[in-house]
Every structure is written in structure tokens, then in C-alpha cells.
Amino acid sequence: MSKVHSPLYALTRSRFLEFVRQPEALFWVFGFPIIMSLVLGFAFRDRPPEAIPIGVAGESRSSQLLDALQHSSRVKPERFASIEEGNAALRMGRIALLVEDQHPLVYHYDPTRPDSRIARLEVDDVVQKASGRTDPAPVQDVQVHEKGSRYIDFLLPGLLGLNLLSTGLWGIGFSIVDARMKKTLKLMTATPMRKSEYLLSHMLSRFSLVVLETGVILLFGVLAFGVPVRGSIGLLVLLAFGGGFTFAGLGLLCAARTQTLEGANGVMNLVAIPMWLVSGTFFSADRFPDALQPVIRALPLTALNNALRAVMLEGRGAAAIAGALLVLAVWAAASFGVALKIFRWQ
């Protein structure tokens, strides 16, 4: 006699097996976020500050000025045969500043261009020092290249949140609509199975994958880009579960009444795309108008993204993410409750 499992365990296990036996689903869960972070991480990787292109023209009395400018790493001088040529390059934006080499020196530049104004300061600094200026106040530079403030550091927690949203919606939505179309859903309701157990099994089967997918993406970010994890791993796991559960609930809700895969896809896009845009995945949600902020902050992806960043980048503790967990819990409870009420089993 083989062991008889509890319905909830058996349903959850079946969901899990169905999912992991789909190679394409595994790609979207694991491969896609990694490719996305690779592409975006390289596109926005850190580069040393670039030297500003400037021009030098006019009758040179000596090579002293050009030598001094060439030794500066902050500007990249180019010699022009005439003032006219130099001015043309300036107008085209090829150089930020033209130095007319005469006495006194003349700086040609457009003060509305920020790089031109910086070039003016840099060039003048070089010229004055080369002419023997001594600065009365001693200063020291400390250059900051801190990890945790780069774009990839901002992006990776957002990608984690986004991935939890996508796999929750599509992973569950498609599976339910497929079961409805094949009538297995109807057949299940012809057994003594509790309907809530069926829906709960979908949410629980997501749990087993949530840890895996979050772990893989996080590990990739740490190894490939050195993204910092300053807060506790335990809180990250808690957030991953919270997000996974909430978005699974939204997936249930999206699939509660839809009869076709196309219909479900449409509903899920309708839910997901606004959150992709406003919830601070690719850029900060603070950029949206103040009037929209209460709505944006109430969205589950915003709460999750902000909490993931607070833990990973700022090393904040449980108190800082309690609000986000509450937002997620409310969404999860509401989605599950409404889904169970309006769910179409046949």
C-alpha cells in the first residue's frame, strides 16, 4: 500500500512537478532575469570620468600652454590651425571650449552647456597652476567608488521583485486556465477536494520556487557585479516569500474567470505592465508626481522593491520593512479571498 498524502500536499506537489517539467517555464523564471541583469548591468557599468575635449588655436608663443593641458587628465586638447576652425568645432559640439592662445588667453565657450562651464574651470585651473599660482588653503580629495550606489545595485532588487511578479502571475494564471480548458478543474471539483485547498496549493507550490529563483538571481548579482547584501538574508527570504505569495494571489485572481490563455494573458498584462512602469523597477518611483505617490506606494511591487532595496543596499532591519510586509499581506488576503469567491470551476 503506497502512502496516502494530505490533499494539500498532493496538490502542491503536482503543481510543482507540472511546472518544473516545462523547460520554457524554467527559462522565463531563471534565464530571463539573469540575461536582463547582464545586459543592463553592462550597459550602465561604471567608467572612469572622461576627459573633456577642448580646442587650442592661435599664434602660439611657446608649447608651454599645450604641454600643460596635455598633462592634465581632465581635459583632452586638440590643436586647430585657425580660430575659425576652432569655433566651427565648438559650434558642432565636438569640443566644449576653445582656448585662443594669445595674451591674455581668451576662452570661447557657451555658458549654457554644463560641460563647457566645467571645461572653463578645468582649463583655467591648469593654466593658473602652470603659471605659478599657489593655493593658500591646502585640500585633499577622497574619491568615492562605493558599491551599492551604482545602477546595477539599484536594478537588481527591482529585477527580483519584477521576477516574483511575473512568475506569480503567469506561472499560476496559465496553469489554472489550462486546467480549466482541459476540464481537469471541473473533474477536481467532482472529488471531495476543498476548493480553497486547490487554490492554496497553487500559492504554496510557488513557495518552493520562490526561494530558488530569488537565490539564483541574487547569487548572480553578487558574483557577477558585486551587488551588496548589507541586511539579513533572513529578511530577504521573508520578502521573497511575501512577494511570491502575494503575486500568486494576484495570479489566481487574474485567472479566476478567464476561459482562454489569450484572455488570461491580456488580464495579466493589464495588471503587470502598470506595476513594471511605476513601481520603481528600472528607475525610482519617486520621479512620478506627488499626487500619484499614495497610489504607487500602495502597489505590492512598489512595497516589495523598496523593501528589498532597504535590506540589500541600506542594511535596514525588520522594522523598516514591516510596512511593506503589511501591504503585501493585505494584497494577498484580498486577492485570495476574491479569487475564491468569483472563481469559475467549469
Place this chain on the structure above:
Amino acid sequence: MEAAAVRTPQPAIACRGLVKRFADVVAVDGLDLTVSPGECFGLLGPNGAGKTTTIEILEGLTKPDAGEVTILGRHWGTHERELRARLGISLQETRFHDRLTVFETLDLFRSLYPSGRDPELLLSDMSLTEKRNARVGKLSGGQRQRLAVACALAGDPEILFLDEPTTGLDPQSRRELWDLIEGYRAAGRTVLLTTHYMEEAERLCDRVAVVDHGKIIAQGTPSELVARLNAPYIVEFASDPALTPESIRALPGVTDCRQRDSRWFVSVASLVEAVPALLARLDREKAKLLTLSTHQATLEDVFISLTGRELRDE
């Protein structure tokens, strides 16, 4: 069957005055039915007759617009969970998850019932042991249907509902499934099935109800229904030139005749009267007899005599 009804006063399945409308179509139109415990009862009728709607109302999956259903003395509204645990249901054209194995699927269904049969034993009963670890997506139609019946039996049900269990199967798979259903019945359990195969109803069912346009137009044992025809025999013949319907109807004991292709199918009360008369008639009309055969009337003939239409196998 009457003896069984007396022995157990409470019917396994009973319904009265069932009505179900879909938009402007009346699928079930005032249907009454009683199935006794231990009986195999067949709902027989063409596609669209209302068989599936009827069985799904009895299964508690569809709510009727009117009428009352009693299963094992219980009502769906008050005892749904208890009934679910005591019934086994196989729907028409269910597809299981392709990526689960046969055993995983059956094991899942078993776990949904509070008590039931060992999946390993069920697999061997259903001749599926060889396919135990095969993905459901790789099964043949017959194997898939056997798995569906196995899942319906997972909770060791008192009543088994089968909606067109053998539709689309090859004759070999169909016979295998019949054996399985007979095996289940041998343990004294009740079966309600729908079919549009006459052969299936005659082989499996103690009683059948002929359903047409959402109503039962006749019911009884298969032999009763056939006997109720005034003409229990069919004479099938072709001649050159063909006889006219009038001349065929004029033969003694003929109740009905119909033509398919070039053959005539004549319902007669007595072969010994009708066949010599037919031969004499052909002789008189100088018609040459091309084929001649006779058989006992079947449920197919019952259906045709009741509705004037043929059941379609497709």
C-alpha cells in the same frame, strides 16, 4: 430488477422533473429517473439529446433550473462533501496534465478522497501497471480513458458515473473498458453511464433509458425495449429492381420499413410469415434478389422506431 428495487427501498439515484435551459435551448425537459443500487443504468441517445447535461446535474456539477435530485438518499445542497466522497465521476473528454505520470495522476486523485483503493492495485486492475511511470501525454486514447476510470474509482465509490466512457476508442480498447466496468459492477456497485453505442448499452446495462430532446422516451431492460417493438425482427434485403415502400408495407406483419443506400430494412412481427411473402412478392414483380439477411431487432431499431431517426456513431 424489480426484485432489487423491493429489496432496497432507497434508490441509488433518483430525480424528478429535471429541467435545464441554456440560453434558448432546453437541454433537459422534465426528466424523471430512478436507478436502484447495484444496477447498471444507461442513458442512451444521440449527441445533443441532453445526456451529458442530465448526468452532470445528477453529479451535482450543474444546477438544474427545476426538479429534484436525490443521490443515496442525500441532496447536493446539504450533503455535497459526503456525496463527493461516495461517488466516482468520469467526465466526457477529460484531459489530465500531460506532464504528470500515470501513477502521479492517480495518486493525486486518491489523496483527494478520505478513503479509497490503493493506486498500485487500481493500476493493475486497469491494466496500466506497465504505464505506471509514463507521462500522461504519451498515453493512447484507450489508456487515457482507463486512467480516467481509474481516477473515478480512486475513492472506492458506491456509484460510478461515466459520461461516454468509450467514445472515440478502438473496438479492442472499448472491450477492455467494458470488462473493467463489469468487474466493478460484480462487486454490487451502481453504475450510471451515457452512451450512443447500442452495443455498449446492450452489453453493460441492466436497464436503459432512451433520451431524445431532453426527455426519456422509453425505458426498460434492453430485451424489454426490443420486445416492446411490435416487430422484433429485421429483414434486410436488396433487389433489382427495388420494391416500392407501398408493396413492402403490404406484406404480412410489416410495421415499418426504411431504406439505406439500396437496401431495405423491414421490421416484421414474424420471420416465417414475412420472408416467404417477400420472396413471393419479388417473384411476382420479376425482381431479382441481390442480398437477404435477417436479425433480431436491437436497441438501434428501438431508437429508430421511437424517433424515426438513426443514432449516429460519429
